[in-house]
Amino acid sequence: MRITVNVDGTRYTDEVEPRMSLVHYLRERLGKTGTVIGCDTSNCGACTVHLDGHSVKSCSVLAVQADGCEVTTIEGLARDGQMHPVQQAFHDNHALQCGFCTPGMIMQAIDLLADDPDPDENAVRHGLEGNLCRCTGYQNIVRAVRDAAQKMAPGAGPAAEQ
Template sequence: MRITVTVDGTRYTDDVEPRTLLVHYLRDQLGKVGTVVGCDTSNCGACTVHLNGQSVKSCSVLAVQADSAEITTIEGLARDGELHPVQKAFEDNHALQCGFCTPGMIMQSLDLLSENPDPDEQAVREGLEGNLCRCTGYQNIVRAVRDAAERMRPGAQPEIERAGETTGTATTPGMGGGVQA
């Protein structure tokens, strides 16, 4: 079947097998390898992308279902060489360890923040509960999402720059640290 989609601002028209999952179309045909194949059962959320502005697990959507849609992947977030505020907050707060879940976490975080621009810790945990991380313990992910909310609010100072705040979790670059409470 022939589909036409706009992915990260670029329009594509391709022939796809009717059974091709969106995650495989994005990775295999378009080279959007930041969209990770995790479980292929929609349990882990690693493959989360935005489809017409809403986060979806791309392993649960057929490519033909995305015909005429606008899709944003993790690769489409940075602009002019600058990371999106959510990406930067994840980096600055060490909200990753192995990095496998990070693209899906960031895409789901964007969806959460569009619905709730000032989430408390519980709201972040609930908003991300369909995305699994097997490394970090989630503490720094929660902090990163809350920091991103601040960064996206005009005039706010990012959490990483706030003086004197510590949480007792690991702060080594690339380490998530902590255990989910």
């Protein structure tokens, strides 16, 4: 089937098998290997991307379902050489160890902050419960998301504009 998708600001038209998942399309056709596959069964959240502005587990979405949509991956977040404030907060708060879950965590955290710009610790933990990390114990991830929320708050400076 023919699909047209806008991924990280670039328009792509491709023929895909109807059974191809979005994560396989992103990685194998577009070379967007920043989006990773942990379980391939919608359990771990490593493959999280934004589809029309909302987070989805791209292993559980077919590429044909993204036809006509905007997809943002971890590779589409930085602007003019500047990391997105959530990326920066993960860096600043040492919110990763092996880093495998990090792309999905960041994409999910951005969606969480769009819905709740000032989440308390429980809200962050609840918002990220579909994203598994096996290294950090989540403490610094929660800290990073709350740090990003403060830096993205209106009037907090340049980061607030992203």
